[in-house]
Amino acid sequence: MNYFDVKEKFYQSEFAMLIVDKWVTGIPFFMEDENGIYDAFLFYSDNKKTAQFYSVKMLVIADALSGEIKCLTDTLNSFNIANDFFFEENSFSDIDEYLVLVSSIQDAYVDLRNSYVSTHTFDRACQELYLKLAKKLIPKEIIEKVYRPLSSNLFKEK
Secondary structure, three states, rough: HHHHHHHHHHHOOOOHHHOOOOOOEOOOOEEEEEEEEEEEEEEEEEEEOOOOEEEEEEEEEOOOOOOOOEEEEHHHHOOOOOOOOEOOOOOOHHHHHHHHHHHHHHHHHHHHHHHHHHHOOOOOHHHHHHHHHHHHHHOOHHHHHHHHHHHHOOOOOO
């Protein structure tokens, strides 16, 4: 399945109904295990005023090929994700800059994901672009303490 079909399937699922407005929607990323590659939908809570990350609230994965959806929220402890830490906030000069960045990350993710799903190897140029954009949007501490434990190959430091 393509990413947009998987994303739509997730947002039409019962899990999407559980999303709380105050949760932060994570960037698109994938996770993998011996059973396959999964698009991941991550939601967490933080306080931008105090630059404090509280916890992951929901993690749902969808099989990149079949679109089968599973909720991993009950198994978050097995990923060793950090909770309750401070981060250095990334700042934006205006909302348009932020929206362009969000769109660019999704575009870069789709290219990287499609390449990886078909070849099971990273297109290094796509991965570098994706990580560069992700670091502009997501604070370094959140990438290191939340995203990297969930997808160590994707968020591997070069």
